[in-house]
Amino acid sequence: MSEDKKTEKKIAKRREDILFWLKAAEKYANQYKQAVDEKKKAKSEKSLQSAKESIQFAVNAAIDLGGTIDDIPETLSKEQLEIWNEMFGNADSDDIAIEKEIQRIKKMLNEDLKEAMEKYSYDPEEPIEEKRKNKLFYREHAIGLTLKHSSRKTMASGTPNKAYNDYWNYDRDYESTKDKYFTKEEQDLIINCLRSHEEEAAYLSEKRAWMGRLGESLCKTAEKIGEWGDITSARVLAQGLSKEIFQQTVTEIEGKLPKDELKKRADEMTRRYIQFISDPHELEEAMIQEKESEIEAEKLLTELRSSTEGAKMLLSGRESRQVEQWIEIAESEVEGQNILAYELLCEKLGKERAKFILLCKADPDLEKRREALTSYSFEELGL
Numbered sequence: 001m002s003e004d005k006k007t008e009k010k011i012a013k014r015r016e017d018i019l020f021w022l023k024a025a026e027k028y029a030n031q032y033k034q035a036v037d038e039k040k041k042a043k044s045e046k047s048l049q050s051a052k053e054s055i056q057f058a059v060n061a062a063i064d065l066g067g068t069i070d071d072i073p074e075t076l077s078k079e080q081l082e083i084w085n086e087m088f089g090n091a092d093s094d095d096i097a098i099e100k101e102i103q104r105i106k107k108m109l110n111e112d113l114k115e116a117m118e119k120y121s122y123d124p125e126e127p128i129e130e131k132r133k134n135k136l137f138y139r140e141h142a143i144g145l146t147l148k149h150s151s152r153k154t155m156a157s158g159t160p161n162k163a164y165n166d167y168w169n170y171d172r173d174y175e176s177t178k179d180k181y182f183t184k185e186e187q188d189l190i191i192n193c194l195r196s197h198e199e200e201a202a203y204l205s206e207k208r209a210w211m212g213r214l215g216e217s218l219c220k221t222a223e224k225i226g227e228w229g230d231i232t233s234a235r236v237l238a239q240g241l242s243k244e245i246f247q248q249t250v251t252e253i254e255g256k257l258p259k260d261e262l263k264k265r266a267d268e269m270t271r272r273y274i275q276f277i278s279d280p281h282e283l284e285e286a287m288i289q290e291k292e293s294e295i296e297a298e299k300l301l302t303e304l305r306s307s308t309e310g311a312k313m314l315l316s317g318r319e320s321r322q323v324e325q326w327i328e329i330a331e332s333e334v335e336g337q338n339i340l341a342y343e344l345l346c347e348k349l350g351k352e353r354a355k356f357i358l359l360c361k362a363d364p365d366l367e368k369r370r371e372a373l374t375s376y377s378f379e380e381l382g383l
Contacts, residue, residue, distance in 0.1 A: 011067035017058035018072060025051035026079045052087060059088075060100055068093045097167035101150075102181045108143045109189045128203045137196050144197025147190070231380060234372040238381040242270040249355045267383045269352060274381075276356050278374045283360065286349070290357045293344040 028048035035041040059069055070093055073084055088096060120136035131137040151171035152161050168177070178187055246266040250257065257265065277283060345354040360366055373381070 007065055011062055011065045014058045014062035014065065014067065015069070015072070018055055018062065018069065019075070021051045021054040021058065022076060022080045022083060025055065025083050026077065029079065029083065052083070055083075055087065059096060063093050063097045063100070069096070094167055101165055101168045105147070106182075106186065108146065109186050109193075113139055113143060113189060113193070128199055131196075132200065132203070140193040140196035141200040142197075143190075144193035144195070145200075147194065148197065231376060234376050235380070235382050237369060237372055238270055238274070238383055241273065242266045242383070245355075245359065246270050246273070249352065253351050271378050271383050272352070273356050273359070274373045274378075274383075276353075277360065277366070277370045286353065286357050287360070289348060290341070290345060290361070293341045293348065 025048055028044050028051055032041060032044035032048060035044055062069055073081055076084060116136045116139040120134055122131055122134040122137050124131075147170040149161070150163050150165045151169040153164050154161055174190075182190065242263070243266070246269040247262055250262060250265040250269060254265065276286075342354055342358060345357060348354075349357075363369060
């Protein structure tokens with residue numbers, strides 16, 4: 001069965017559900033009117049409310065699938081039509097879909113965000129590294145991310161964005177409709193959320209930029225070598241790796257260190273890198289693990305972008321913050337799969353070994369550099 005046929009079948013099922021629950025609502029409404037006993041009256045009222053919630057759910061589901069409910073009122077009894085009009089008035093499918101999205105955003109602002117505002121606070125002037133630890137800042141960022149993400153038709157990979165909302169989205173509709181749908185307070189909250197999201201996005205973009213700079217760093221080091229003798233070339237290469245690449249890696253793993261200590265740790269890491277590339281068997285095994293991480297990342301991104309149950313299984317056992325970060329990566333415009341593959345590799349092998357593998361992949365002349373670096377002792381290389 002084609003995807004279109006499957007979707008049509010799902011829409012038809014939701015329309016059946018709407019009619020079923022409208023019939024049930026009619027029944028409970030009549031029971032409520034006829035009930036004399038307060039207990040029976042309360043029971044009928046509760047059942048009627050439950051039926052209305054089921055109608056709303058089925059209507060939303062049908063619209064989300066691309067279906068229409070505009071012709072449903074034509075098929076209803078007088079009593080059912082009263083219930084329908086009470087719930088939806090003269091709204092058509094588009095109106096209902098827009099209202100659903102607006103209410104979703106309002107819930108995030110007036111419930112989720114305000115709950116965080118009651119518990120947490122932060123100084124807007126704090127460094128981003130500190131703000132990222134704050135749950136209010138993160139909640140603002142998450143809402144800002146949601147608003148921006150639902151405005152994009154496609155992902156960075158070119159695949160359709162299933163979270164895209166064509167009925168109402170921030171980028172296209174907010175400025176022209178903000179006063180219609182949102183209070184001044186809600187508009188101010190939205191501004192804060194988008195500001196926090198932009199700060200977080202800029203921070204992550206800079207943090208991940210090193211991935212694209214690995215090859216540049218190698219070329220920069222290679223340019224220094226020129227026509228020098230072999231040992232001089234090898235020494236410059238080793239020192240370049242330590243300074244241009246591994247000092248950043250040490251800082252990433254251990255935090256800020258005094259200058260002398262940073263150099264010492266980077267030199268030690270450079271020695272371990274040379275040992276790593278000198279063992280063909282270990283290098284081959286590591287590359288296999290890297291390829292496995294790429295495949296796992298591709299699978300995970302597909303699940304995350306599709307919002308399927310499969311993602312929950314793949315992410316089970318991980319902290320919620322980590323899951324949220326990976327969803328951000330899935331929604332990222334910047335090298336989503338490569339970043340996530342690196343994160344998975346870090347999980348398996350640790351950050352140092354993961355960086356070694358990425359460095360090998362980024363080096364177009366790995367064999368030549370391996371020969372140069374492994375031909376001399378660490379002392380001769382200045383390490």
